[in-house]
Structures are given as C-alpha cells and as structure tokens.
Amino acid sequence: xxxxxxxxxxxxxxxxxxxxxxxxxxxxxxxxxxxxxxxxxxxxxxxxxxxxxxxxxxxxxxxxxxxxxxxxxxxxxxxxxxxxxxxxxxxxxxxxxxxxxxxxxxxxxxxxxxxxxxxxxxxxxxxxxxxxxxxxxxxxxxxxxxxxxxxxxxxxxxxxxxxxxxxxxxxxxxxxxxxxxxxxxxxxxxxxxxxxxxxxxxxxxxxxxxxxxxxxxxxxxxxxxxxxxxxxxxxxxxxxxxxxxxxxxxxxxxxxxxxxxxxxxxxxxxxxxxxxxxxxxxxxxxxxxxxxxxxxxxxxxxxxxxxxxxxxxxxxxxxxxxxxxxxxxxxxxxxxxxxxxxxxxxxxxxxxxxxxxxxxxxxxxxxxxxxxxxxxxxxxxxxxxxxxxxxxxxxxxxxxxxxxxxxxxxxxxxxxxxxxxxxxxxxxxxxxxxxxxxxxxxxxxxxxxxxxxxxxxxxxxxxxxxxxxxxxxxxxxxxxxxxx
Amino acid sequence: xxxxxxxxxxxxxxxxxxxxxxxxxxxxxxxxxxxxxxxxxxxxxxxxxxxxxxxxxxxxxxxxxxxxxxxxxxxxxxxxxxxxxxxxxxxxxxxxxxxxxxxxxxxxxxxxxxxxxxxxxxxxxxxxxxxxxxxxxxxxxxxxxxxxxxxxxxxxxxxxxxxxxxxxxxxxxxxxxxxxxxxxxxxxxxxxxxxxxxxxxxxxxxxxxxxxxxxxxxxxxxxxxxxxxxxxxxxxxxxxxxxxxxxxxxxxxxxxxxxxxxxxxxxxxxxxxxxxxxxxxxxxxxxxxxxxxxxxxxxxxxxxxxxx
Numbered sequence: 135x136x137x138x139x140x141x142x143x144x145x146x147x148x149x150x151x152x153x154x155x156x157x158x159x160x161x162x163x164x165x166x167x168x169x170x171x172x173x174x175x176x177x178x179x180x181x182x183x184x185x186x187x188x189x190x191x192x193x194x195x196x197x198x199x200x201x202x203x204x205x206x207x208x209x210x211x212x213x214x215x216x217x218x219x220x221x222x223x224x225x226x227x228x229x230x231x232x233x234x235x236x237x238x239x240x241x242x243x244x245x246x247x248x249x250x251x252x253x254x255x256x257x258x259x260x261x262x263x264x265x266x267x268x269x270x271x272x273x274x275x276x277x278x279x280x281x282x283x284x285x286x287x288x289x290x291x292x293x294x295x296x297x298x299x300x301x302x303x304x305x306x307x308x309x310x311x312x313x314x315x316x317x318x319x320x321x322x323x324x325x326x327x328x329x330x331x332x333x334x335x336x337x338x339x340x341x342x343x344x345x346x347x348x349x350x351x352x353x354x355x356x357x358x359x360x361x362x363x364x365x366x367x368x369x370x371x372x373x374x375x376x377x378x379x380x381x382x383x384x385x386x387x388x389x390x391x392x393x394x395x396x397x398x399x400x401x402x403x404x405x406x407x408x409x410x411x412x413x414x415x416x417x418x419x420x421x422x423x424x425x426x427x428x429x430x431x432x433x434x435x436x437x438x439x440x441x442x443x444x445x446x447x448x449x450x451x452x453x454x455x456x457x458x459x460x461x462x463x464x465x466x467x468x469x470x471x472x473x474x475x476x477x478x479x480x481x482x483x484x485x486x487x488x489x490x491x492x493x494x495x496x497x498x499x500x501x502x503x504x505x506x507x508x509x510x511x512x513x514x515x516x517x518x519x520x521x522x523x524x525x526x527x528x529x530x531x532x533x534x535x536x537x538x539x540x541x542x543x544x545x546x547x548x549x550x551x552x553x554x555x556x557x558x559x560x561x562x563x564x565x566x567x568x569x570x571x572x573x574x575x576x577x578x579x580x581x582x583x584x585x586x587x588x589x590x591x592x593x594x595x596x597x598x599x600x601x602x603x604x605x606x607x608x609x610x611x612x613x614x615x616x617x618x
Numbered sequence: 619x620x621x622x623x624x625x626x627x628x629x630x631x632x633x634x635x636x637x638x639x640x641x642x643x644x645x646x647x648x649x650x651x652x653x654x655x656x657x658x659x660x661x662x663x664x665x666x667x668x669x670x671x672x673x674x675x676x677x678x679x680x681x682x683x684x685x686x687x688x689x690x691x692x693x694x695x696x697x698x699x700x701x702x703x704x705x706x707x708x709x710x711x712x713x714x715x716x717x718x719x720x721x722x723x724x725x726x727x728x729x730x731x732x733x734x735x736x737x738x739x740x741x742x743x744x745x746x747x748x749x750x751x752x753x754x755x756x757x758x759x760x761x762x763x764x765x766x767x768x769x770x771x772x773x774x775x776x777x778x779x780x781x782x783x784x785x786x787x788x789x790x791x792x793x794x795x796x797x798x799x800x801x802x803x804x805x806x807x808x809x810x811x812x813x814x815x816x817x818x819x820x821x822x823x824x825x826x827x828x829x830x831x832x833x834x835x836x837x838x839x840x841x842x843x844x845x846x847x848x849x850x851x852x853x854x855x856x857x858x859x860x861x862x863x864x865x866x867x868x869x870x871x872x873x874x875x876x877x878x879x880x881x882x883x884x885x886x887x888x889x890x891x892x893x894x895x896x897x898x899x900x901x902x903x904x905x906x907x908x909x910x911x912x913x914x915x916x917x918x919x920x921x922x923x924x925x926x
Contacts, residue, residue, distance in 0.1 A: 244889055252662050268660055269892030276661035369780050370867070427757030429873065430780030435756055444758075571891055580874045587780065587873070611674065611893060 205506035206257035211239035256498035259507035280497040285508040291516035321491020324530040326549040327377035333467035354423040364423035366445035368433035373578025378449035388481035398607040412592035429587035455545035468545035576602035659894025671899040691854040703801030736799040748865035782876035808842040
C-alpha cells in the first residue's frame with residue numbers, strides 16, 4: 135500500500151500493521167459484493183433427458199402420473215406454515231404407495247432454487263412465495279414453467295364429472311395467465327383485501343361502517359374526539375394503501391380505469407376517478423385523521439398500534455388475522471369491509487372488493503416429474519385438503535367453497551360475508567404481480583407514501599406516478615402484459 | 619543468497635495465489651463478463667448484448683441516487699467514525715491527568731471500563747444492531763421519541779426513518795455507533811506501541827493534551843489511521859451499509875429512495891427483479907468506485923514514514 139516504503143525492517147513492524155494492511159487489501163478486493171453473484175453463475179446445463187416416463191392414465195390417475203417416479207416439492211414456509219402441505223403429501227404417498235415424496239419447506243425460495251433453475255434441475259412443484267419470491271414475469275418470459283392447462287382440464291379430485299377449473303374461485307385461472315391462454319401459476323390461497331377494523335370499536339362509537347366518503351370523515355371525526363385516530367397504514371410499506379385505494383378507484387370509475395392502469399396506458403392515472411380518490415385519502419391526512427407517526431411504522435408496528443385501538447381502520451389483506459393473532463385482543467371482533475366509495479354516483483355498488491389468489495404454485499418446465507407436481511396440486515385442491523388449510527391457517531383457498539362445517543374465526547367469517555356481498559363485483563388489479571418494482575417502490579413508497587405523509591399533494595403524486603408508469607411502459611428490460 | 623530467491627518465493631505463494639485467482643479474481647472476471655449479457659439469473663439461457671446494460675445504467679435515476687448515497691457514506695462515515703475513535707482512544711490511553719506515583723502516560727479514570735463499553739456494539743451482529751435501532755426509531759412508541767416526550771419535547775416528534783430528509787442520517791448514525799468501538803480498540807493498540815518516552819519528553823516540554831495529540835500521537839499512528847480509513851470506507855460502501863439499509867429502511871431503500879445504496883441496488887436487481895446481468899453491471903460500477911476510493915485515500919494520505 136503506497137504510503138510506506140515497502141520493506142519491513144526487522145521484526146518490529148511485522149505484526150499489527152501488516153496484518154491490518156493485509157486485511158484491508160483483502161477487504162478491498164472481496165467486499166464489492168459481486169463474487170456471490172457468480173456463485174450461482176449459469177452452467178448452461180441441458181435437459182439431461184431423464185424425465186419420468188408417463189404412467190397409465192386411469193380414472194383415478196387422470197394426469198397419467200408414473201406411480202414409481204419420485205416427486206420433489208419445495209414449499210415456502212411462511213405465515214401459513216407447512217403442515218397443510220405435509221398433509222397433502224401424505225395423501226399423494228398413499229395414492230402412489232411406491233413413491234416417497236421429497237418434501238422440504240424453506241423461507242429462502244430464491245437462494246435455494248435460483249441455482250437449480252440455472253442448472254436445469256428444479257424440483258417438480260414449488261410454492262414461489264415470500265420475500266424471496268422469484269420473478270414470475272422472468273420465469274414465464276424465459277420458458278421456465280410448465281403450462282398447467284392439463285391440470286385445470288383434469289377431473290377434480292372429488293367429482294370426476296367436474297373439471298378442476300370449475301371448482302376454483304373467480305379470477306384464479308386468469309391470474310395464472312400472463313399473455314395468451316396458457317396458465318403458468320396456480321394460486322392456492324385466496325386473499326380478501328380491504329379495510330380492516332374492530333367491530334367492537336366501531337360499535338363503541340355508535341357507528342356503522344361508512345359507505346360514502348362524507349360518512350367516513352364523520353366517523354373519523356367522531357373517533358378523533360375519543361382520542362382515536364381514524365386510520366393507520368404500513369408507513370414504510372405504503373404499498374399496503376392500494377389494498378383499499380385501488381378497489382375504491384374501481385368502484386368510483388369502473389373496472390376499465392383499473393385495467394388501463396394495469397395496461398400502463400398513457401394518462402391512465404389522470405382519470406378523474408383516480409384524482410377524486412387520491413384527494414379523498416389526502417383529506418384523511420389533512421384533517422389529522424391518520425395516526426401520528428404512521429409514515430415511520432412498518433407493517434407489524436402499524437398493525438400493533440391498530441390492534442391496541444390507537445387507530446380504527448387499516449388497509450390490509452386477510453393474512454392480518456393470522457399475522458397479528460398475538461396482538462389482537464380476544465373481544466376485538468375483527469371485521470373487513472369493502473372500501474368506502476365517494477357517493478351515490480360511483481360506477482360500481484358498495485361492496486366492490488379486491489380479492490385474489492395468494493401463494494403461487496408453479497411446476498418448472500424442466501421438472502423431472504411435472505405430472506406428479508400437478509397431481510399434488512390436484513390433491514391440494516380437493517375439498518378435504520382445502521378445508522384442512524382453512525381450518526389450520528384461517529385463510530380461504532382457491533377451491534370455491536369448503537368452508538361448511540368448520541368453525542370460522544371472526545375475520546374469516548367477515549371475509550366470506552364480504553365476498554358474498556360483492557358477488558361479481560370483485561376487482562383484481564395486477565400491478566403488484568406484473569410490475570413489482572413499479573407497484574412497491576415507485577407508486578407505493580415514492581408516490582402514495584409521500585402523499586400520505588403530506589409531502590406531495592394529490593396532483594403532484596398523480597403526476598409523479600404517471601411518470602413512473604410511462605417509464606415502465608417504455609422500459610424494455612421488463613416484460614409487459616395486458617388484460618385480455 | 620539472492621540466487622533463486624524468486625523461485626523460492628513463488629514456490630511458497632503458488633497455492634495461495636492459485637486459491638486467490640480461483641475464488642477472488644475469477645468471479646470478478648465472470649461478473650464483468652455477465653455484465654455484457656442479458657442473463658436473468660433465473661434461467662441458464664442468455665445472450666451477449668454489448669454495452670446495453672452500461673448505457674441503461676447511465677440513464678437510471680435510481681442508480682445515480684444510490685451512487686450519490688454510497689459516496690456520501692464512503693466520504694462522511696470514515697471522517698466521523700475515525701475522528702471519534704481517535705478522540706476516545708486518546709482519552710482512554712493518553713489523555714488522563716498525571717496521578718501521584720502513577721505512570722506518566724495514562725488514560726482518564728475508568729478507562730478500561732470505557733474500552734469495554736465502546737467495544738461492546740462490535741460484539742453484536744450488525745443485523746441485531748439494525749433491528750434494535752429500527753425499534754428505537756419507531757416514531758410512535760420508539761425509545762428516542764419517548765425520551766423526547768419524557769423531557770418535555772413532545773412537539774418534536776420526527777418520523778426518523780419515515781422522513782426522506784432524516785432517514786439517511788439516521789442510518790449513518792447507527793453505523794457510526796456500531797463501528798466506532800472497533801477503531802477505538804485498534805487505535806488503542808497502536809497507541810500502546812508508541813514509546814512512553816516520547817510522551818514524557820513532550821510533557822516535560824510543557825505540551826498540553828491537544829498538542830500531544832497532534833504532534834506525537836497522530837503522526838506516529840498515521841499508518842494505522844490510514845488503513846482504518848480505507849477499511850471503514852469499504853465497509854461503508856459494502857456489507858455494513860447494505861445490512862443497515864436493508865433491515866432498517868426495509869426493502870425499497872427508504873422513503874422516496876432516500877437511503878438506497880449501490881449494494882442494495884445490486885441485490886434488488888439480482889434477487890428481486892430477475893436482472894442479474896444488470897446487477898453485475900452495477901457491481902462493476904461499485905468495484906470502480908471502491909478502487910477509486912482506496913486509491914484517493916492512499917494518494918492523499920501519503921507522507922513520510924516516521925521511524926522510532
């Protein structure tokens with residue numbers, strides 16, 4: 135290192151200083167975090183041609199699964215745990231007694247599986263979820279996934295006269311498509327998004343859930359008098375706000391406004407409905423109805439403040455019941471509602487709600503036993519497995535029904551009721567699975583987050599967000615999708 | 619004895635150099651190679667795209683923001699951390715008043731206790747430190763705002779990590795807190811090896827603490843300070859800044875990209891957006907910045923070595 139006259143004299147200077155110098159030199163070379171990237175560098179592995187042979191197609195085995203071939207299943211071990219999948223694996227092993235399923239659960243989906251995709255040896259079924267979710271757009275764009283149409287057209291597990299496709303909740307099949315007819319993803323859980331609150335707290339204010347924005351403001355004013363904030367949200371992850379804001383935009387301006395936004399059409403965000411809804415939310419901030427300090431809270435902290443009764447409403451998804459179970463008081467009486475609209479001139483009725491699939495399951499294109507992976511999914515989509523899931527983790531599944539005869543928790547019950555009320559008025563904005571960075575960082579953090587913290591006016595926020603959307607539309611390093 | 623000297627040295631160095639080439643140099647070359655492709659990191663297929671990634675990087679606002687923040691980290695953090703550490707180390711080892719019958723050069727009262735206190739954060743993993751401070755910065759129930767309320771400053775309730783003007787400073791403060799102890803110990807070791815006679819001579823000549831520090835301690839400690847400087851700069855550009863930003867400002871890099879740093883951006887591009895090739899491009903830029911930083915510090919810090 136240039137500073138000293140290179141040589142060491144005698145033994146005196148060798149110890150400490152040289153050690154430091156050497157370690158600094160080492161750090162200099164090794165710290166730039168690139169080498170770890172190359173650790174998973176592609177080795178260009180080809181199809182080794184050892185795919186499992188098809189088995190015999192029978193009524194009980196419509197996907198012609200090879201009854202001796204092994205099957206590997208990697209599950210995201212998140213909020214829903216792994217028990218439900220283990221139970222389903224047991225059924226697979228019972229149906230194919232000669233097979234031992236290789237099952238594993240991890241939170242590190244990407245770090246575990248990215249190298250295996252690169253080597254062309256992925257497992258047969260993956261729950262690609264969690265913070266380390268692999269980018270679906272890229273997987274589809276690079277032909278890494280198996281088309282699940284055969285599964286959807288196979289007879290359902292419970293009723294041979296019904297196709298799997300016909301047993302699913304609305305929107306599930308479409309969500310698995312990107313462009314064209316092929317279905318790449320099967321979302322297993324079914325999430326209800328909306329405004330979550332404590333029925334008990336609302337009762338204590340002598341109020342009903344507000345259906346128009348004037349009523350909303352009145353409820354918030356009343357809450358404020360009692361020392362309770364109207365709203366809080368995950369300030370560090372402001373992309374939770376859309377869970378109630380987007381369906382509100384859909385309700386006010388109609389589905390086509392949301393579709394235009396998803397399609398990244400020019401000036402989609404400048405629609406009057408978007409402006410009206412942004413202004414409505416901004417008013418919450420202006421009038422001091424948002425819990426103080428909210429922009430600095432993360433999702434857990436804001437949910438905790440809300441569960442403690444510091445705020446009345448929070449935009450969230452149905453996982454909140456499981457996630458906040460330990461802070462929600464027993465008599466909380468958790469409930470969800472479709473978002474409040476503006477007034478009676480809204481295009482869609484009150485009850486319009488955002489509900490869509492969660493926990494995306496995929497079968498890799500290079501899987502050795504793709505039929506086995508699909509068969510495992512078919513088992514999971516049976517009524518019994520679906521009920522098992524709902525009973526264990528307080529969440530609905532893609533299987534339509536399967537809630538009879540099990541005792542539903544308050545939040546889940548309220549979610550089911552909200553879905554019944556919504557009927558066909560379920561909207562499904564796709565930005566969050568089509569354009570992750572645009573939705574989370576740009577629209578969420580830099581747009582909505584800044585507006586709700588009072589650092590942008592609604593007009594400025596819209597202009598900024600439209601700019602982000604135009605940028606994304608022009609960026610050819612990301613794949614673009616359109617509503618069919 | 620000169621004859622065959624180099625062959626002798628090479629013989630000993632072959633194995634470590636080989637390992638070094640395989641595990642350090644080769645990944646670098648690979649990374650640079652991948653930065654010219656459109657590799658996604660999710661499939662083995664890719665093709666060469668020339669300088670596309672580089673021209674895209676130059677047009678990328680977030681890249682420039684992250685570069686700006688990384689440079690701020692690399693310039694400011696070493697100054698603050700090393701100045702603080704030098705001050706503390708000096709007070710612990712040399713700065714004390716002479717006590718009757720005691721040694722001439724001594725630290726302030728209770729210095730061995732302070733040494734442990736300063737070093738303590740070093741024992742904690744940076745991830746834990748970041749988490750602890752994320753709780754402390756909670757504007758609603760965190761320790762800092764509670765303290766402010768407690769001393770009657772209830773109106774001053776900053777959003778800390780939620781405020782784009784404060785977030786970066788809040789994150790930097792945590793890094794200073796967690797690394798200063800290491801340098802206190804490092805500089806203490808350096809000061810311990812400075813002969814006591816030098817201090818005695820200075821004291822006899824009537825030098826006060828400030829003079830002693832600038833005329834005796836700092837010059838004799840210069841090599842250590844300089845190494846520490848480079849080391850801290852690299853930490854600030856690399857691993858440590860990644861950990862605090864990723865954990866404390868959660869994901870996107872703070873409100874309105876106010877805390878995005880280059881390493882975080884590399885990680886996000888590679889492991890969230892499926893753009894591994896672009897990530898390696900930013901990695902190459904980070905390499906250039908790191909090397910330039912080290913070169914500048916070495917150049918500016920060059921001075922005559924003092925022998926003693």
